Amino acid sequence: MANLDLSRDVVSLTADLVDIASESLNEKEICDAVESSLAALPHLDVVRDGHTLVARTSLGRAERVVVAGHLDTVPANANFPSRLEGDVLWGLGSCDMKGGVAVALRLAAHVREPNRDLTLVFYEGEEIEHEFNGLGRVAREHPELLTCDFAILMEPSDAVVEAGCQGTLRVDVITRGERSHSARSWLGSNAIHAAAEVLNRLTEYTPREVEIDGLLYREGMNAVGISGGVAGNVVPDEARVSVNFRFAPDLDEKQALSHVRELFDGFEIVLTDTAPSALPGLSRPAAAAFVDAVGVPVRPKYGWTDVAQFTQLGIPAVNFGPGNPMYAHKADEHVPVDQLIRVEEALTTWLT
């Protein structure tokens, strides 16, 4: 089993986490390692649910804060394991979001008497369909474990505060045809050819830019998968385009789905995944107080993050983590060493 030594500096600890492969649905090893490292900390009460961990102090403080990070990554893209070069740590998950997880583990080990009670959440299944999201499962099944006054998601935010988040939904756009032998294709109807129109609507689509609370949100409408085909000599009778819509916080899930249905009017649509957007919520006192305390700029969050889950629970939440989110899910994913250190320092200071 992989071991984690929480006495190592935040950069080494991030590298150690990157070097434990943890593609979504394969989080057992990394969760075991994190659980084992937390077991040595008597000030924390640890609960495991699947491959998701909740570790809490119980100091009777006036406020409680949740600090959360997911353990899974997207598939490797020639960027595993980690590689430290000068002031940059490269590798799958270094940015999204094992750097944030390393900071949270450092807080667990080294801030033993925080000025606010601390709930640390390390969870599985964030990078895939929402149904696998460990934080979502805990929110549904054990919401008492997430009770708090304010939540910080340690998603990469370039070491500034990112507020709100875009919603995301996925649909399959399905085309139908009629099978025939490809040598007599005029007897059939080619469902893959029919998908040309689906792709044309995508290439011609202009995503919105929406300003909310002074923050600009950019939407996106993308095919993230396509499939079709029966055999090499058969005109296919079905094709599917999986489309991911990232929508600004002024739309709820229902409105977003309506927009997608309108865009693909005339085609069969099946909703396969959806997660709500979150308004920036900067007017909420707990959020405003945190922003003031850490003294860093505030930007809009483009990616979907579990901030939205806290918003749905009525808890103010922001993203604040090391790493430029533009490099998440890319072959050249990396995190700057100084951001790891700065984020750890900002949170340590705020908590002590």
Add this chain to the structure above:
Amino acid sequence: MANLDLSRDVVSLTADLVDIASESLNEKEICDAVESSLAALPHLDVVRDGHTLVARTSLGRAERVVVAGHLDTVPANANFPSRLEGDVLWGLGSCDMKGGVAVALRLAAHVREPNRDLTLVFYEGEEIEHEFNGLGRVAREHPELLTCDFAILMEPSDAVVEAGCQGTLRVDVITRGERSHSARSWLGSNAIHAAAEVLNRLTEYTPREVEIDGLLYREGMNAVGISGGVAGNVVPDEARVSVNFRFAPDLDEKQALSHVRELFDGFEIVLTDTAPSALPGLSRPAAAAFVDAVGVPVRPKYGWTDVAQFTQLGIPAVNFGPGNPMYAHKADEHVPVDQLIRVEEALTTWLT
């Protein structure tokens, strides 16, 4: 193990063959059954190679004829097992081409002293990539087993003679992009969106119609497969469209590939499968003599058949089998009872 009783009439025998599932690459059971039924016939010398059988008489006749049929089918399409309704036998492979195989097995069992030496070939892997074709393998590795003066492929031809055949080739047309998180899609480049242009060229394509020896050949250019996608939240960096070109006998494989490259100019192309066309060859004496003897009309063959393999070996060959080829590979595949009987009678008469 499935058993075949060659004393049953040709319709029952076709149904028995249909009821042995034999999708390409899964021909062991049907080949075992055919081999076992032939083993009871002392006038035939049987050789097995993989799941391909060659059964020969050695009567010292002046002429030798090959009668050949493939044992595999495309995947089931809610049309398994067989169902006899009045004068029609329905089911996967009834038309393409277990009806023809049944006729050949009836000839094996009941024409024990043919006026021409008889070589029966039952082979695997015809419905998929050419490399798996059992007849092709025997032609390459044991060409002496196919020595003959004339060959009849029992591919469905509506009980008339179909001459020549279209060639077929498959290419993957590949589009490239750059991965990014789908929440920040403007940082990547979507390879599936780039495939829109590939599908547009296909939908706008007008296939040729070519007349040769008085027979009209219709070409076809079809996407038979499409794939792409990394994960549900990643802008994909690659998509592949598998395109099948069915070309008239006036083109050889090289010319056909050039045409495809021209159509998809600007895209990366990988040739995945190719099989030559065959000119009708009706001027060849053996072919003309057969057409005269059975006294049925002659039409062009649209599908690719192994006629082309015999053409490449310099052996005149035609398609002559029960079933309308328009129903091959379709959910409503079927063969008319009267065609099974007529084709069996025509060949029995010609061979005795």
